[in-house]
Amino acid sequence: MIATQPKEELQKPLSLGFIGVGWIGRNRMEVLLKDAKTTAASIYEPAKKNADEALKSAKKAVLTGSPEEMYRDGNLDGIVIATPSAMHAQQSIEALKSGKAVFCQKPLGRTASEAKEVVAASKESNKFLAVDLSYRHTEAFKAIYNLIKSGEIGDIYAVDLVFHNAYGPDKEWFYDIKRSGGGCVMDLGIHLVDLALWSLDFPEITDVRSHLFHQGKKLTSFEEHVEDFASVAMTSEKDTVINLECSWHVSAGKDAVIEAKFYGNKGGAAFKNVNGSFYDFTAEKYNGTQTETLVTPPDEWSGRAGVVWAEKVLAGQGYEAESAEEFIKTATIIDRIYGR
Known part of the structure; x- marks a missing residue:
């Protein structure tokens, strides 16, 4: 044979x-x-x-x-x-x-x-x-996603998304909207918007309100500058409130602040970076004043x-x-x- x-x-x-x-x-x-x-x-x-x-x-x-x-x-x-x-x-x-x-x-x-x-x-x-869309594949966010999908923290009514990068890009094309398509929202915020929409089954977004800034001044045109700070409020068809804040070169007190927090009627959950790291993340589940850690580093998620x-x-x-x-x-x- x-x-x-x-x-x-x-x-x-x-x-x-x-x-x-x-x-x-x-x-x-x-x-x-x-x-x-x-x-x-x-x-x-x-x-x-x-x-x-x-x-x-x-x-x-x-x-x-x-x-x-x-x-x-x-x-x-x-x-x-x-x-x-x-x-x-x-x-x-x-x-x-x-x-x-x-x-x-x-x-x-x-x-x-x-x-x-x-x-x-x-x-x-x-x-x-x-x-x-690399953050989808971190062990920490997978744990948050599964928690939401299981219904364990109930119906999600609010999401807070934060991505502050104390440095900003080192390539000049990032600062030209014709080549980049946008500033910190396009560079950083897109990751967190994707995580929120994905976790909520891509609901219809009924309202979007943006406040975009360059060096502390509100932008009215992108011809000369792209935004280096953004505060965005979105509302879904189910009245879920999704708030996004992201920035380049902000005085965050650390290298980076990266968070996606979900609040449901039975509990909460958070995907968070550790000690300002761009690479190390935790997943936490909240029940009232109690915190349960679901995932901690290390996790070789890059790539x-x-x-x-x-x-x-x-x-x-x-x-x-x-x-x-x-x-x-x-x-x-x-x-x-x-x-x-």
Whole structure:
């Protein structure tokens, strides 16, 4: 009798291309190579220093002269995009149209219109599209999500979202709305808006009220400046109040404050960073004055969203309508925050 190999062993690794390997792109590449059945076949990166660093981890990868070369490569199964925001939509569309699955950094598009175009390309090509909404994949937020879904803290009537970054981005394109699509809301707030909407089954948002500031002065135009502080109040169709506050360069007394707190009629829950860290999170459940800690660090979550994407592509996942619609819904709320 001839022994046969398990299906998993017969399956070839995903052959991936990477557009942009700055520190985020490089981190995602390294995690994919370590934790998913993937190979790095090609890299496009205009900054030589970044490309050289990436090749240390992806020794067999070939540097391509342009993203277009990558799109034309029929041997690639997927493309990972970690470039400035203005490039995300068009690069994702071209990659999808060329028959590749796509894993893209957020935002998928600078506007809901751009996000819709990418989703349309995913549907037309029947290729799986994912966005690096990384906090969904932390053990701490998974615990909060499961707590909400179980009904253990009851019906959620209020959500408080906070993301203060004492430093702000170090790349100048973040401060140009034509290239970034927005300031701290687009950079930081989008993560927390996604967490809130996802946990609440993406309810219809009936009201959005925004107060956006640049260096302490209320913004009336984005032509010269993007916001570095935002306070946003949203109300859902079920009268759930969702409050968002986010900033760059704020005097927060620590490197970062990152929180998503949910209040239900049977209790509360919170996803919180630890000691100002950008990487360490806890999950807490509240009952009156009592606090129960559900999850504590460490948790190697960086890059986990990419691994989930790769596993789905390996399993044959094509266009996924539910997640694609979520990308559009979140982008639409971001547009409303900016008054677009």
